Amino acid sequence: MKLFFRNLTEKDIPAILDISKDMWEGDDYIPYVIEEWLLEEGNLAYGAFLEEEMKNLIGFGRVKMFPNGVAWLEGGRVKITHQKKGIGRDLMKYAIDYAIHAGAKVAQYDTSSNNLGSKSLARFHGFIEKKRMEVLECKINELKESRSEISEIKKINNEEAKQIYKKMDIGPGDELNIGWSYIPLPYLEDNDAIWWTIPKAILQKIDIKKSDQTEKPRENEIWIIAYGDPLAICNLLSYTITHKINKKEFDLIILYCKVEAVKYVKELGFQEVFWEEKPEAVVLYEKRLHDYL
Numbered sequence: 001m002k003l004f005f006r007n008l009t010e011k012d013i014p015a016i017l018d019i020s021k022d023m024w025e026g027d028d029y030i031p032y033v034i035e036e037w038l039l040e041e042g043n044l045a046y047g048a049f050l051e052e053e054m055k056n057l058i059g060f061g062r063v064k065m066f067p068n069g070v071a072w073l074e075g076g077r078v079k080i081t082h083q084k085k086g087i088g089r090d091l092m093k094y095a096i097d098y099a100i101h102a103g104a105k106v107a108q109y110d111t112s113s114n115n116l117g118s119k120s121l122a123r124f125h126g127f128i129e130k131k132r133m134e135v136l137e138c139k140i141n142e143l144k145e146s147r148s149e150i151s152e153i154k155k156i157n158n159e160e161a162k163q164i165y166k167k168m169d170i171g172p173g174d175e176l177n178i179g180w181s182y183i184p185l186p187y188l189e190d191n192d193a194i195w196w197t198i199p200k201a202i203l204q205k206i207d208i209k210k211s212d213q214t215e216k217p218r219e220n221e222i223w224i225i226a227y228g229d230p231l232a233i234c235n236l237l238s239y240t241i242t243h244k245i246n247k248k249e250f251d252l253i254i255l256y257c258k259v260e261a262v263k264y265v266k267e268l269g270f271q272e273v274f275w276e277e278k279p280e281a282v283v284l285y286e287k288r289l290h291d292y293l
Contacts, residue, residue: 003090004054008045010038015057016047022080029215030075037075044098048091058082058085063095063102064182071099071289073109075123092121100234100289107289110181113281131171131182133225133256134282136270140251143269145242150235152198161195162188164202168227169258175284176254178222179206180215182284196244201228201236204275207250222253230261238268256282 008016013034020030025210037045048059061076073095078087099107111118113132122129156164165185170176174185192204206223208216217223222245241253255270259281262272272279 001087001090003059003086003087003094004049004052005046005094006049006054008038008047008057008060010035010162012047012057012060015037016042017061018061019057019077019079023077028077030077033075038169039040044095046098048087048092048094050191051230059087060096063098065099065102065104066187068184068186069103069116070184071095071102071107072105073099073107076109088117089124092125095123095154096287096289102254104289106286108175108182108281108284110284112225112275113283114275114278119283122285125286125287130173130284130286131175131177132258132283133177133257134195134262135273135282136255136262136265137259137273138252138253138255138268140241140245140247141240143159143253144267145238152200153236153239156195158189158191158193158195158199161197161202161204162186164197165227168202170227171258177225177282178204179225179254180282182282196236196240198232198236200238201226201232203227203233203236203240205240217254218252220250221254222250223254223256226255226257226261226265229265233257233261234264234268237265249289270276 016034017031022027037043043065044063047057049056052060059078059082062074064072064074068070073092076088076091078091094170096107144257156234165176175182176185176188196203203224203226206217207221208253210218224237226237257265274280
């Protein structure tokens with residue numbers, strides 16, 4: 001099947017939204033970001049068409065270029081009537097080719113550990129799993145509260161958090177989990193987020209009011225991203241939720257942490273998030289582009 005590609009414009013928004021409405025049971029984030037994507041300079045929002053006139057959009061995607069040579073692939077969507085025909089593979093190849101010509105060193109994207117389509121694309125195009133963060137949840141009123149004071153707990157800003165992450169084990173490379181995505185640590189510029197830290201652990205708290213991320217918590221949720229020693233994470237997590245969160249505003253905590261911490265945070269009342277009877281994780285895939293030439 002031959003496809004034709006071009007850059008998307010604001011005139012394509014109705015067609016983009018028509019494809020998006022059938023994704024993730026109507027809970028797709030694309031409608032909230034597409035206008036911004038189309039206005040950004042230096043990044044690519046592209047569409048796929050079956051006819052040379054390129055009027056009937058059947059798929060689209062985006063490539064965000066970071067100054068450190070990372071090409072971030074996101075937003076890949078195929079019209080529901082045209083899925084399972086190899087179009088997703090062609091969309092990703094177009095994005096990879098663009099990244100190569102733009103001078104990127106690596107291409108990356110993230111997905112759910114249970115998204116079979118995205119994992120298949122990774123295998124087909126030679127991406128490898130670089131890191132993952134497990135996803136757990138707990139209702140605030142079911143959390144086992146901390147009975148001990150943590151005298152060393154400290155609230156820090158964006159720049160202070162960067163320095164602490166540099167000393168933490170965040171896995172291979174410098175990509176940092178920010179919920180349902182990753183970002184190169186030098187480009188973490190979320191000045192509205194809140195960080196708390198103690199020796200050996202750090203957590204980032206994100207809610208819908210204080211996030212400019214592509215994918216955000218729902219109104220009743222708080223996302224917490226935790227790195228560090230598992231026992232230190234538990235102490236910091238329990239104390240923060242008990243003493244630093246307004247329980248009248250939120251009732252659900254979504255936690256992102258490394259697998260080593262899972263059994264410890266379960267003791268606080270957290271449980272794994274399941275999708276199709278399998279525990280969920282946020283997986284970062286990467287491909288070195290010189291291997292693709």
